[in-house]
Amino acid sequence: MNQSDDFAFAETGPGTLAGSYLRKFWQPVYRAQDLSAGQAVPLTIMSERFTLYRGEAGTPHIAAFRCAHRGTQLSSGWVEDDGIRCLYHGWKYDASGQCVEQPGEDESFAAKVRIKSYPAQEYVGLIFAYLGEGAPPTLPRYPEFEQPGVLDVYPPEYWPCNYFNRIDNAPDAVHLTFAHRESREAINSVRALPEVSAEETPYGVVTHMTSAGRPVHSVHFHMPNINMFLIPAAEGRLRDSAGAVTDGCVGRLLFRVPVDDDNCVSFPIDHVPLTGAAGEEYLATRRTAEEAQQAPGKDPVEFGEAVLASKLRLPDVKRADPGNLKTLTSVEDYVVQVSQGSPLEREERMGRMDAGVLLIRKLWQRELRAFTSGQPLTEWRHTAIEA
Numbered sequence: 001m002n003q004s005d006d007f008a009f010a011e012t013g014p015g016t017l018a019g020s021y022l023r024k025f026w027q028p029v030y031r032a033q034d035l036s037a038g039q040a041v042p043l044t045i046m047s048e049r050f051t052l053y054r055g056e057a058g059t060p061h062i063a064a065f066r067c068a069h070r071g072t073q074l075s076s077g078w079v080e081d082d083g084i085r086c087l088y089h090g091w092k093y094d095a096s097g098q099c100v101e102q103p104g105e106d107e108s109f110a111a112k113v114r115i116k117s118y119p120a121q122e123y124v125g126l127i128f129a130y131l132g133e134g135a136p137p138t139l140p141r142y143p144e145f146e147q148p149g150v151l152d153v154y155p156p157e158y159w160p161c162n163y164f165n166r167i168d169n170a171p172d173a174v175h176l177t178f179a180h181r182e183s184r185e186a187i188n189s190v191r192a193l194p195e196v197s198a199e200e201t202p203y204g205v206v207t208h209m210t211s212a213g214r215p216v217h218s219v220h221f222h223m224p225n226i227n228m229f230l231i232p233a234a235e236g237r238l239r240d241s242a243g244a245v246t247d248g249c250v251g252r253l254l255f256r257v258p259v260d261d262d263n264c265v266s267f268p269i270d271h272v273p274l275t276g277a278a279g280e281e282y283l284a285t286r287r288t289a290e291e292a293q294q295a296p297g298k299d300p301v302e303f304g305e306a307v308l309a310s311k312l313r314l315p316d317v318k319r320a321d322p323g324n325l326k327t328l329t330s331v332e333d334y335v336v337q338v339s340q341g342s343p344l345e346r347e348e349r350m351g352r353m354d355a356g357v358l359l360i361r362k363l364w365q366r367e368l369r370a371f372t373s374g375q376p377l378t379e380w381r382h383t384a385i386e387a
Contacts, residue, residue, distance in 0.1 A: 013047035023132035125153030171356025207356030304334030
């Protein structure tokens with residue numbers, strides 16, 4: 001690598017440096033609840049197309065996008081047992097990608113045909129795929145999200161920006177004061193600028209935000225593309241099944257996955273320390289808010305595009321969807337991140353408040369240099385984190 005490769009992390013298609021590195025890790029590709037048994041869907045991840053399907057017994061599988069015969073899209077066919085049959089001429093493939101049936105052909109022909117297949121696992125409400133070469137590593141675990149309570153898996157967010165725009169945003173302390181001014185004013189919570197520091201950890205980077213020497217907030221970045229933080233339960237916000245206010249934190253896990261170099265998908269997950277009736281009530285409230293956000297005229301992406309086109313201002317969004325702070329916050333993030341454009345096409349002037357952003361990029365550049373030269377890569381491992 002040389003100086004011109006500082007933003008090599010932005011290009012993730014097949015054969016690219018960052019794409020090859022990302023493929024060494026398990027990546028989430030779909031929300032598990034959105035894929036029914038016997039259903040097949042097309043996927044695009046890191047500028048490469050795949051077929052995702054769930055076998056009739058419920059096991060998820062990932063295969064090549066096209067049938068080996070005449071190139072028809074496999075997801076348009078039928079799922080049968082743990083295999084998939086092409087719509088065009090009925091060629092059938094098992095879960096390993098081996099062709100097992102070819103109507104009208106000699107029986108010996110099928111054994112000579114195989115399409116690619118990829119390991120898939122279901123965990124924390126998501127379907128993960130290993131798209132790299134060779135045997136996959138162990139799927140990382142997040143014990144904080146396995147504890148009793150509510151696992152709230154949000155609908156995936158597809159945004160027209162590079163995945164690294166989303167990664168960079170989480171440790172950016174100043175944006176909370178300015179980008180989220182409208183949503184913070186709506187809850188009477190205007191935060192003063194903190195002091196910012198960052199340090200490398202066994203899993204990646206932790207960015208600390210302090211005020212007058214006291215901790216305010218910490219954001220954790222897990223290599224290569226995961227943001228994570230804990231949200232202290234606001235007084236009265238979370239109550240257990242007995243009605244008592246909990247002392248726990250809401251854990252948030254955000255996987256930022258490239259669709260291609262100009263589009264990405266984010267998979268947000270919350271772990272809420274509520275059980276029993278309180279947990280059920282929380283989920284019901286969240287589902288109601290989610291449905292309201294998906295109603296016509298309430299889509300954060302539509303609002304964001306209208307703001308970028310100067311058809312709306314953020315105060316207009318607040319008036320159009322009063323009380324829905326999740327929508328307003330999403331629109332604020334959408335506007336600033338999408339309008340940045342590709343990391344490869346913009347000039348930046350970074351300052352001391354960008355400590356977390358700079359350290360994340362430094363780690364990525366270090367790992368890509370090691371990857372290029374065949375040096376050992378860091379073996380990242382999850383450790384317990386604090387808010």
